[in-house]
Amino acid sequence: xxxxxxxxxxxxxxxxxxxxxxxxxxxxxxxxxxxxxxxxxxxxxxxxxxxxxxxxxxxxxxxxxxxxxxxxxxxxxxxxxxxxxxxxxxxxxxxxxxxxxxxxxxxxxxxxxxxxxxxxxxxxxxxxxxxxxxxxxxxxxxxxxxxxxxxxxxxxxxxxxxxxxxxxxxxxxxxxxxxxxxxxxxxxxxxxxxxxxxxxxxxxxxxxxxxxxxxxxxxxxxxxxxxxxxxxxxxxxxxxxxxxxxxxxxxxxxxxxxxxxxxxxxxxxxxxxxxxxxxxxxxxxxxxxxxxxxxxxxxxxxxxxxxxxxxxxxxxxxxxxxxxxxxxxxxxxxxxxxxxxxxxxxxxxxxxxxxxxxxxxxxxxxxxxxxxxxxxxx
Numbered sequence: 515x516x517x518x519x520x521x522x523x524x525x526x527x528x529x530x531x532x533x534x535x536x537x538x539x540x541x542x543x544x545x546x547x548x549x550x551x552x553x554x555x556x557x558x559x560x561x562x563x564x565x566x567x568x569x570x571x572x573x574x575x576x577x578x579x580x581x582x583x584x585x586x587x588x589x590x591x592x593x594x595x596x597x598x599x600x601x602x603x604x605x606x607x608x609x610x611x612x613x614x615x616x617x618x619x620x621x622x623x624x625x626x627x628x629x630x631x632x633x634x635x636x637x638x639x640x641x642x643x644x645x646x647x648x649x650x651x652x653x654x655x656x657x658x659x660x661x662x663x664x665x666x667x668x669x670x671x672x673x674x675x676x677x678x679x680x681x682x683x684x685x686x687x688x689x690x691x692x693x694x695x696x697x698x699x700x701x702x703x704x705x706x707x708x709x710x711x712x713x714x715x716x717x718x719x720x721x722x723x724x725x726x727x728x729x730x731x732x733x734x735x736x737x738x739x740x741x742x743x744x745x746x747x748x749x750x751x752x753x754x755x756x757x758x759x760x761x762x763x764x765x766x767x768x769x770x771x772x773x774x775x776x777x778x779x780x781x782x783x784x785x786x787x788x789x790x791x792x793x794x795x796x797x798x799x800x801x802x803x804x805x806x807x808x809x810x811x812x813x814x815x816x817x818x819x820x821x822x823x824x825x826x827x828x829x830x831x832x833x834x835x836x837x838x839x840x841x842x843x844x845x846x847x848x849x850x851x852x853x854x855x856x857x858x859x860x861x862x863x864x865x866x867x868x869x870x871x872x873x874x875x876x877x878x879x880x881x882x883x884x885x886x887x888x889x890x891x892x
Contacts, residue, residue, distance in 0.1 A: 527863030536617065537890075548841075553880055556852055557769050559758065559859030560877035561609055564602050565621050567870055572624030572873035573599045574874075576867030580691060581701075584811075586819065586865050589643050596632045596641040597648025598657035598867050599625055601874035607658050608890065626659055626668070627872065637678030638693060645691045646682070649690070650705030652677065654889065657712035661888050669718070676713045679706050686764065699763050700735055704777035704784070704827060711784040712889045729785040732778055735761045736792035736860040737770050742799050758799030760792075772807040773824035775799050779831035797835050800828060808850050815860030822875035825851070829882050833890065844883070852878050 541834040568574060573594035579587050593731050603625035613616040613626050632641045639652040647816040652673040682689055688698030689706045707728055716722040735760045759770035760778030779796040787793065808814050825847055832843040853859055855876065863872030882890045 534666070534786055542731075543624050548697060549883055552852055553848060556855050556859075557609060557877055558878050560861065560873050560880075561606060561611075561618065561859075563859035564605060564870065564873055564877070565618055568602075569594060569623065571714045572626070572628035573641075574602045574625075574870040576871050579867070581819075584820075584865075586867075589825050590747055592868070594628070595648070595867055595870075596629060596639060596644050598653040598871045598874065599628055599653045600648070601631070601878065602671060602870060602885065603655050604651075604658060605874045605877040605881065607655075607662065608878055608884060608887045609886070610886045612662055613659065626655075629655060630667065630671055632674060637671075637674035637676075637681075639675055639678075646689055646693060646702055647691070648703075649675065649678070649693075649849075650677055650709045653709040654705075656713050657709065657718070658889060659889055661712070661716040661717075665844075666774075672817070673718055674714060676710065676718050676720060679710060680721060682706075683724055683727065687729075687731040688764075697763070698731065700732070700760055700774045700777050701762070704781040707726065707781045707784040708830075711786075714715060715888060725785055729782070729787060730853065731764060732760075732781045732785065733787075733790070733792055735778060735836075736795065737761060738795075756799070758795030758797075768886065771820075771824075772800065772810075773820055773827065776824050776826075776828035777829050779828070780827040781835045783831065797831065797839060798831065800831065801839065801843065804846060808846070815852055815862075816864040817866075817869075817872040817876075819863065819866030819871070822863065822879075825879055826875055830877050832889070848880065851865065851879055 557680045564574070570646065573596070576595035576598040577586070577588040577590050578590040578593055578595055580589070593778070603622055603865065606618050606622045609620055613619060613623040629639065633639050639649045649818060654671065656668055656672040657676060660672055684690070684694070684696055686701045687700045689695070690699060690702055692698045710720050710725070717879060737756050738755060756770050761768040761770050761773040762774055773794050779793055779800070782793055784789060807824060811818070816875040829844060830846060832840045856862065860869045861876035863869055866872070885891050
């Protein structure tokens with residue numbers, strides 16, 4: 515892994531010298547991916563902005579809070595945020611920067627120290643009231659760090675964090691905003707599943723029973739003809755267009771959406787399911803609703819957390835699907851995100867934890883074809 519920083523620098527030079535649609539084969543058996551000069555520059559500007567915003571303790575600040583209908587209820591404003599810090603840290607990892615190495619080595623090292631300091635004795639990763647979203651993002655960050663560096667202190671705390679996810683799985687086979695909650699929802703499930711997958715890939719103990727129960731929950735959350743027939747909404751023509759999407763919660767009649775569908779497909783991939791009617795239907799739903807979602811309620815202009823969440827998991831779902839499905843999806847999403855970047859290098863997030871969150875998400879989405887993060891590899 516020590517060649518990543520050098521390789522990224524070389525790729526940057528190649529991209530800047532090449533035509534805007536130059537084909538670069540990045541690593542392993544990945545197919546050639548079109549990485550544009552504008553894309554590379556946007557990533558560099560975004561990382562530079564993030565580096566300049568890092569706090570002395572290694573964190574990035576954001577509003578700690580929770581989703582409230584279409585809004586975001588802040589419980590603490592502009593505080594060190596372990597979830598945002600983990601996403602920002604992953605943005606640097608996805609750009610080929612490792613702890614203590616290269617241009618942003620110190621940045622990643624400080625972020626790692628902050629996240630490790632937020633691991634509680636029971637394994638819960640939290641700071642200032644953050645919840646299971648942040649725990650999962652932080653566990654994923656630690657898993658990616660450990661996979662790249664094999665640091666013993668990271669492994670020990672990562673195992674505790676994974677054990678906490680395992681212990682928090684409820685009777686439905688899933689998770690909710692708070693640990694040990696009886697209810698579940700897809701937006702939380704996907705975060706835990708991806709963290710478990712990353713940890714399991716590098717040898718961290720994850721019981722198979724946990725994976726099997728989560729898989730059952732996700733499959734049962736898919737919107738099908740049968741679930742619509744039983745649903746409170748009834749088999750109306752408008753609602754039938756949602757076949758292929760995923761419910762927010764498993765019970766019949768729960769809402770579905772583009773971000774939840776991206777979450778459902780990515781969760782199935784993370785659980786090791788690559789061939790299933792729910793995946794095929796989910797990919798179809800995402801494809802036919804992509805343009806509408808990008809314009810929904812101006813979420814794209816505002817950087818609403820629904821937009822970032824939807825495309826963060828959408829690019830992972832489509833990248834795993836591969837081929838024309840991935841290429842057509844990413845070309846649209848990339849252009850959309852490039853238009854959103856501010857002159858400073860930041861990306862907006864007017865509803866959610868804040869601009870550090872939006873910038874980390876925007877950069878991560880643009881970086882997925884780089885294939886530096888193991889979780890972004892097929």
